[in-house]
Amino acid sequence: MTTLNFNRNPWLQLIQAQCLNLVREPAYTLPTLLFPVMFYAFFGLVMLPAQSTWLLCTFATFGVVGAALFSFGISIATERAQGWLKLLRASPAPVSALIAGKAAGALLFGLMIVVLMSALAAGLGGVRLDTGQWLALAAVLAVGTLPFSLIGLSMGLWLSPNAAPAVINIVFLPMVFLSGLWVPASQFPAWLQGLAAWLPPYHLAELALHVAGEKPADWARSVGVLLGYSALFTALTAIGWRRLDGIRP
């Protein structure tokens, strides 16, 4: 039987390194974990307890989208400027493992947000889902980090470390608001509702609401939009990666 030697496996080492680096970074962990959970506690449990299941789905979507965008976007921009990416590219490190490590970090934080929020929802908000629904909700939101990870990655490859936090926030906050994660899109003016249907967080929330039994979703459309964004930002990531070659040392 083949045994996996952790210390000698570059994939596992890089995944561990990315996760440790994130977990030890309070500037990332505190806002990424606390903001969505605090917002949910305030709006879902205190202000609108009757909507706590709906708001669990939308605020958990808000949380995982932020975790993915920021874990990739800011860290890649910073590591590019610090020379870490260059050092890894000069080494025999598998670049795909670096990306997998960052995806694992985003996934880890996404799941932590979902678990924390679900515990609050079940313990204090009276939200009742069956086991399959809880697991499906976690799975949808975990898989749903993919397009946002790619958006963050491509932004990190193009932005300077100073510009990255500001630009990502400028994209992130309007995008989640216009996707109806704070206020349901059905309450927007008609033209804004049309815009929401083109934004990826809206579709991830649609899928989450569906598995939680709140609202039926058009799966083909929502999955199609999310895959479309994934394809677009995979292409931008590839161009951004090749662009690193032409940057003066």
Next chain:
Amino acid sequence: MSDNIQVAACRSLGYCYGPAMALEGVDLALTRGKVTALLGPNGAGKTTLIHLLLGVLPLQQGTIRLFGGTADTRGARQRIGAMLQIGGVQHNLTARELIELFASFYPAPVETDSLLAECGLAGLEARRFDRLSGGQRQRLLFALAVVGHPELLILDEPTTGLDPAARRRVWGAIEARRAEGASILLSTHFMEEAERLADHICVLDRGRVRATGTPDEIRRCVPRDTIRTRTGLPIQRLRELPEVQHAAIDGDTAQLLSGAGTRTLRALLEADPGADLLEMRGADLETAFLALTTAHDREAA
């Protein structure tokens, strides 16, 4: 060890950043068990050359062969260790975590504890990178470069920011790798470092190779000798001696800078047979380096 096995060969390398030419027609060969020092002023193209060798930049002109094959393969990279000039790492990881991470990239890495000890990092293994001093960080980056037992070690200004003791420790580690047969490319601004370590020197300026050779050959590139003597000749008479480029008198000692020391010395002794305390030495590496890298300015002027 000097078996003259070529580890890396660059031929006619050229590289441009947009319209700005960074390298042009650069040839460089790196040999097993030898240290090649890459000298050049800022902006000479040293780091670009290193990045091309490491495959961090794509080839535009010329060829690079590593270990007899093409450069851009994972197999080749597993035989190379690199310390880059701007080589930041993930700052929340500890020294041990970083070494073990890099060790996992190579087939036969150095044992972590012995590497920590060799690089003067014993006792600091649990400290995060961002809590290490500048010198400790440099030594950790050096440890990451050598953890894979590299056959080709590429070091871009490895001792910048180190105190004299730490610098000597790194020099010792470089000499140990050379004794094991590694080929080492060392980019440095410290002439003392090149004097001590280099078997071969390549002087790069404005993207072109200005001179290559052993340190002695590089010194001899500059026909300039310094003569010191006690003489009664007046300063004007000293300036008129053949080949003298500069003369100065300090007390009873004269110092002459000559383009051909032996000729100047003969003429001096003819003019003043009583001259004594004679001392003549050739150009040192720094003088040669400055002469080679400022020649272009004079040509352009």
